[in-house]
Structures are given as structure tokens and as C-alpha cells.
Amino acid sequence: MPTNQKNIFIEKLHLSIDNKELAKLVLSKKRNKSSDLKKITVKISNIKDLTKLTFIYTHNTNDKTKNVNIEVGINEIEKLLEKDFFNADLFTTRETVQLFTNKKNNSKIKISEPTFTEVNFNHNKIKKQRISLKDNFYLQELGITTKDFKIKKDMHDKYRQINKYLEIIESLLPSLKDKKEIRIVDMGSGKGYLTFALYDFLKNSLNLKIHISGIEFREDLVEKSNILAKKIGFKNLNFKQGTIEQTETGKIDILIALHACDTATDEAIFKGIKSNASLIIVAPCCQKQIRKQFNITNEMASIFKHGILKEQQAVIITDGLRALILEEYAYKTKVFEFISGEHTPKNTMIIGTKHNNKVKKQELLNKINSIKQLFGIEYHYLEKLLK
Ligand SMILES: C[S@@+](CC[C@H](N)C(=O)[O-])C[C@H]1O[C@@H](n2cnc3c(N)ncnc32)[C@H](O)[C@@H]1O
The missing domain is CATH 3.40.50.150 (Vaccinia Virus protein VP39)
Structure with missing residues (x-):
């Protein structure tokens, strides 16, 4: 994977966290086909007044969750992109950034319009719609x-x-x-x-x-x-x-x-x-x-x-x-x-x-x-x- 593409992606991830714009990040297309781990979803969370990254590991039959500090989480994502997954989708309220990597480790980034308008920091709460868009x-x-x-x-x-x-x-x-x-x-x-x-x-x-x-x-x-x-x-x-x-x-x-x-x-x-x-x-x-x-x-x-x-x-x-x-x-x-x-x-x-x-x-x-x-x-x- 050319370093600059990965760096751009990680830089955008950093920025989206700093600006509180990260809706979610999804790591997909596993490198090892026999692995039980299908994908990883990462979200930003407020836990006891601290900002953390919540990792949701989706396995064939169950999900596992862990919360980590921001820097630890970003390092983890970098490692996962090197060893475990080919692709990553970064959904921010500003843009959608997709990272595609092939088997020769060449990567490219695609940027498109955002699909999220809000960041939900508390994933246990159901998001409340204050005004409806439909027929508004x-x-x-x-x-x-x-x-x-x-x-x-x-x-x-x-x-x-x-x-x-x-x-x-x-x-x-x-x-x-x-x-x-x-x-x-x-x-x-x-x-x-x-x-x-x-x-x-x-x-x-x-x-x-x-x-x-x-x-x-x-x-x-x-x-x-x-x-x-x-x-x-x-x-x-x-x-x-x-x-x-x-x-x-x-x-x-x-x-x-x-x-x-x-x-x-x-x-x-x-x-x-x-x-x-x-x-x-x-x-x-x-x-x-x-x-x-x-x-x-x-x-x-x-x-x-x-x-x-x-x-x-x-x-x-x-x-x-x-x-x-x-x-x-x-x-x-x-x-x-x-x-x-x-x-x-x-x-x-x-x-x-x-x-x-x-x-x-x-x-x-x-x-x-x-x-x-x-x-x-x-x-x-x-x-x-x-x-
Ligand atoms: C920047 S806009 C803000 C509009 C709205 N409050 C918002 O935040 O989306 C300011 C508005 O205040 C009006 N305005 C400024 N000074 C005013 C005054 N002294 N009396 C009445 N209207 C005033 C302007 O005409 C303008 O439409």
C-alpha cells in the first residue's frame, strides 16, 4: 500500500475525531479468508466524560466490543489495515472516505458525499428526531x-x-x-x-x-x-x-x-x-x-x-x-x-x-x-x- 494513501486516510481519521465528525469507520474484506472475524466497526463514544473509540468485532456467530483511548485505537486501526483487512470506509459528517487495497498492497482512496449528518456519541441511546424531514x-x-x-x-x-x-x-x-x-x-x-x-x-x-x-x-x-x-x-x-x-x-x-x-x-x-x-x-x-x-x-x-x-x-x-x-x-x-x-x-x-x-x-x-x-x-x- 503506498504510504501516502494510508497516511491520508489515517490523517482524515484523526481529523474527524478531533472535529467530532466521526460517525463510524468500518474495516472489511478480510485478508485471511478462513478467519472467523468478518468486519470491525469503530465509533466514537463518550464514556464517563472521556472520549474513547469503541471497536465492535463482528464474528460469524457473535459480536465483541472493546473501548480504548483514541491514540491506542488509531494505532490498532493502522495495524489491522496492514495485517487483517484490505478495505476501510470512513463515514464522517463531512465526507465518506473509502480506502481500497489490492493483494499487491496498492491502495487508492475514494472520497464522496457524507451519508451521516450527526454523530451519535452514546450508542446505547436511541437517536431522537426533533423535527421530521418527511413532508416538512x-x-x-x-x-x-x-x-x-x-x-x-x-x-x-x-x-x-x-x-x-x-x-x-x-x-x-x-x-x-x-x-x-x-x-x-x-x-x-x-x-x-x-x-x-x-x-x-x-x-x-x-x-x-x-x-x-x-x-x-x-x-x-x-x-x-x-x-x-x-x-x-x-x-x-x-x-x-x-x-x-x-x-x-x-x-x-x-x-x-x-x-x-x-x-x-x-x-x-x-x-x-x-x-x-x-x-x-x-x-x-x-x-x-x-x-x-x-x-x-x-x-x-x-x-x-x-x-x-x-x-x-x-x-x-x-x-x-x-x-x-x-x-x-x-x-x-x-x-x-x-x-x-x-x-x-x-x-x-x-x-x-x-x-x-x-x-x-x-x-x-x-x-x-x-x-x-x-x-x-x-x-x-x-x-x-x-x-
Ligand atoms: C445573521 S442574520 C441571523 C438570522 C437568524 N437569527 C439565524 O441565526 O439564522 C441577522 C438578522 O438580523 C437582522 N437584524 C440585524 N440587526 C437588527 C436589528 N437591530 N433589528 C432587527 N433586525 C436586525 C438582519 O436583518 C438579519 O436578517
Whole structure:
């Protein structure tokens, strides 16, 4: 087998594990025909918070399973390809990579479209479908699926993002268990991919009583979304033309603002806090407001003289302060990667969950002020709105 082909294959395997994109790997076409071992399937698993490779050895009459550390597993796969199997199929959510080896040990690689859209880390759990693709007219109308309801080639990332989003929202629902009707406002709803999917999931899959309003600046998008919602009978879903800043929202239970630029995210958080929303869910982008103010005169100045580092730091400080300000207003916060940075650069999510515990307001204010001082920041836009 030419080394470079094997190396490319193993490199792709490495990458798919690092990026959490490995759906499965199958080793097949045994070299020794009399061997009882027919094939080996390898999957990625989360076992007691550790990422492992699960090897399933399929014999003529039974299966055997073992879990190993990643590096040990990859070495094992390399050895198995040398000694026990001719072929290997690597299924990732990005692509399908097939390695074919002949008896003279010459190999070639074939790369094709992915057949998996998700990675299942817990193979004992039955995978739950949050929204159905079959007869799903809004996904079709929004250009995510084809005429026969299959995900379009270039829409796998979008579909993955929608599913991840619904999974996150589902995990937060227990904090709303006492609500008879959940009122949701999606600020900067855009084309409405996530808004339609959220309505479908909460109303049609979970049977919850809900009302969702999408607020969107662009009139054409609002009109299209309202026509679509009416056409498919999503009665409690509507879209309003307007700015986040000027929208009178009324009572909100869940405030959502995904990818609203710069201070529009602060305006949305502000509306959520003012309305005493139980959940505030934002995925910020284009954080510029703090960067403009950065004036670092301490020993870190020598690091932030580099524009790219200054920019990255400004994003961290902007979002970090948003989380601290939410805490000041009695929200428990979580900041995490929404979807792998491979799929979108706008991938940080901040979630605030309202609580009734006593808040150490002064302590939090002191923290906020000393961070601002450290970076020479005069004010954070969210603070200004709240004052
Ligand atoms: C990047 S898109 C995101 C759409 C959607 N939330 C998503 O994540 O798929 C941002 C949308 O917010 C809208 N938008 C930006 N600033 C806004 C504001 N201040 N008021 C209302 N809409 C705004 C834009 O017109 C655009 O459609």
C-alpha cells in the first residue's frame, strides 16, 4: 500500500475525531479468508466524560466490543489495515472516505458525499428526531431540503445547526415547567430557519402551548415568513417588521437573538432582562463596541499591539462582560461553543437562566469594573442600556 494513501486516510481519521465528525469507520474484506472475524466497526463514544473509540468485532456467530483511548485505537486501526483487512470506509459528517487495497498492497482512496449528518456519541441511546424531514414544507421552502425532502448537499451544516439548537433549547425547558403558555421572541429572525424549526419542535413534537414572534428589520423576509407560516398552519408564529431597539415586546418567557450584530445583541439582552424573561439565549457576532474602546496601558500592551489578538480578546471581553452583567441581574449563565467553529465562526452561545437566589451585586460590580479598568474600557453597551 503506498504510504501516502494510508497516511491520508489515517490523517482524515484523526481529523474527524478531533472535529467530532466521526460517525463510524468500518474495516472489511478480510485478508485471511478462513478467519472467523468478518468486519470491525469503530465509533466514537463518550464514556464517563472521556472520549474513547469503541471497536465492535463482528464474528460469524457473535459480536465483541472493546473501548480504548483514541491514540491506542488509531494505532490498532493502522495495524489491522496492514495485517487483517484490505478495505476501510470512513463515514464522517463531512465526507465518506473509502480506502481500497489490492493483494499487491496498492491502495487508492475514494472520497464522496457524507451519508451521516450527526454523530451519535452514546450508542446505547436511541437517536431522537426533533423535527421530521418527511413532508416538512418549511425546510423545503427555506431551501434546506430538496423536492423529495432530502437535505441539500450544501445544507448539511445548516441542518446540523438547527438540530443542535433544538437540542439545547430542549435541555433548558425544565426551567419553564410552570408556564401555561410559553411566549418566545426571536430577535433578528432573518430567513426564519431556526424560528420555524423551534415552533415545529415545541408545538408539534412536544405539544407545548407556545407563541413565537420573530422580529426582523428586513421587510421582504418578514413578508415571506408570514406567508409561509400561514400556508403551513403555524397559527401562533408571526413575524414583525421592526428593529430590536424599538420593538415593544410585552411579556417574554424566552428571549432569543442568534447572530444579531454587535450591540443589537445587547439591545436584545436588555429587552429580555426588562421583561424578566426566564431564559435569554444569544449567539453574538461582530463584537465591535468594546474593541473601539480598548486602551491597554499595562504589561499586556505588548500582546495586544497585534491587531488579531486584540480583536479576539475584545470578543472574549465583550461576551464575558455580557455574562457577568446577566449574573448581576439574577441570571445563571453558561457560555459555550454552540456548534463547531468549522461550520461557522459565529459559534459562541450565551445562555442566561433566571433564578430567585440572592445576588452578590456589589461583588459582581467590582469584578466588572476591574475588568473594564484592566482593558481601559469606559462602558459596555449593555450596562449603558440598563442604566
Ligand atoms: C445573521 S442574520 C441571523 C438570522 C437568524 N437569527 C439565524 O441565526 O439564522 C441577522 C438578522 O438580523 C437582522 N437584524 C440585524 N440587526 C437588527 C436589528 N437591530 N433589528 C432587527 N433586525 C436586525 C438582519 O436583518 C438579519 O436578517
